[in-house]
Amino acid sequence: MNQVLERCGHRNLTLNSTHAAFNLYVSLGFTKEAVVYQRQGEASLRLPTLPALEGELSELPSDRLEEITRLDSRAFGANRERLLRLLSEDASVWVLKRGSEIVGYSMKREFGNGHVIGPIVAKSDGDALHLAAVHLKDLAGQFVRVDTREETGAFAEFLRESGLGVYETVTTMSKGRHFLNRTNNEPWIYGLASHALG
Structure with missing residues (x-):
């Protein structure tokens, strides 16, 4: 780790630490920001009631991925275009539009014994619910995983009620x-x- 940090110089760094590695990262000067909750299970046969959809959901063709890159950069704080292209190769990508503007997106791909839904990028809980549900509705009874920093609130409760x-x-x-x-x-x-x- 000291060699990695030396090569990184004065760059700003972030990571998700396991419990076993937490004290090591603290000793290297990392500070805690949030907890990531790995939610998983068999998706419910019937999803919870959703709020009214504000906008229009549609599937994004793989050759138009650049349409979500700017939105993702604003949410993540760095350009992940290369990573998104790799993730999207075997993924289903949906976007939420209001007018001509894309205000959110989500990906679903095969993972382990089932599927993972993520990234999910949205401006509000309601938008995030719809961007998760558009995938969950086709995965009833199947193993699904979503990693989220939402501990409480509408999004976390929706995932719980969906069997995750x-x-x-x-x-x-x-x-x-x-x-x-x-x-x-x-x-x-x-x-x-x-x-x-x-």
Whole structure:
């Protein structure tokens, strides 16, 4: 780790730490920012009632991925275009539009014994619910995982009622600039690509 940090120089760093590695990262100057809840289970046969949809959901063709890159960068704080292209190769990508503006997106891909839904990027709980539900409705009875920093609130409750209980947690930590900066009416990462990718 000291060799890695030396090569990184004065860059701002962030990671998701397991329980076993937490004290190591603290000793290296990382500070805790949030907990990531690994929610998983068999998706319910019937989803909870959703709020009214504000906008229009549609599937995004793989050759138009650049349409979500700017939104993702605003939410994540860095450009992840290369990662998103890799993740989307075998994924279903849906976007939420209001007018001509994309205000959220979500991905679903095969993972382990089932599927993972993430990233999920949205500006509000209601938008995030619809962006998760558009995938969950086709996965009834199947194993699904969503990694989220939402401990309570509408999104966390929706996942719980959809059959996804908390299985494990990891801790988001940073060294240098604070990584998580939630702002009203700005995109937020409701579902991570995975706890290993952030």
